[in-house]
């Protein structure tokens with residue numbers, strides 16, 4: 001009863017702001033996500049015509065919710081970082097050391113806004129380098145709008161849920177992406193796994209909030225972890241994988257040998 005009342009109020013506020021919610025499920029998760037700051041950002045985006053209605057919830061992650069959204073001319077994906085559940089310490093460690101974000105104030109809110117901006121700019125750099133990533137369209141505060149990777153309003157599956165006919169080719173393609181990301185976009189993904197790769201005829205990299213520039217003090221450590229994750233996954237799929245050092249050296253131009 002209490003919840004219903006709250007949702008009614010919330011519903012009213014949204015419709016007063018001209019924000020339409022199309023999907024009942026979106027409502028269920030709405031309370032945790034849509035605080036004042038988020039509502040204001042949404043309001044701005046709706047009025048700037050970046051979206052016309054919120055569609056179904058695609059994912060509720062550790063730090064963000066992803067929804068489908070209408071944009072008049074088609075659908076987009078909208079990622080909303082939850083300010084309250086942001087992991088302050090982890091986020092700080094990825095932001096500090098990135099020369100693009102030296103002036104970030106230390107409040108939780110400011111950190112989440114910087115994080116959102118960081119994901120936008122990382123996706124833009126990756127896109128510019130020719131990599132298959134969602135195209136970042138706009139960001140405002142804790143909200144990022146990007147192109148939707150999917151078909152008929154269904155997102156492409158995560159790599160972990162795909163039956164691969166030719167895992168070797170996908171492995172080559174993913175290690176190639178790590179290489180291009182490093183050499184051309186000058187970035188390390190930092191959370192590469194079968195969860196953060198979508199697959200439809202080819203792999204797509206997603207979730208780049210934590211990605212760092214090559215000069216981040218922990219860039220090489222993150223790179224090695226990304227390579228390890230991919231080797232572990234593809235080995236399990238029966239692929240003959242290169243050693244992590246071989247890949248690491250080819251990507252970085254360094255000569256590191258197995259200790």
Ligand SMILES: Nc1ncnc2c1ncn2[C@@H]1O[C@H](COP(=O)(O)OP(=O)(O)OP(=O)(O)O)[C@@H](O)[C@H]1O
Pocket residue numbers: 058059060061062063064065066077079134146147148149150155156158195196206207208209
């Ligand atoms: N552009 C997109 N198009 C289609 N689906 C997407 C898109 N972006 C994200 N998704 C879906 O939402 C899921 C979660 O997205 P993402 O990995 O970016 O966030 P997250 O893991 O929740 O982030 P965090 O770990 O920071 O909380 C993805 O696995 C994917 O299924």
Ligand SMILES: [Mg+2]
Pocket residue numbers: 061195196207
């Ligand atoms: Mg993810």
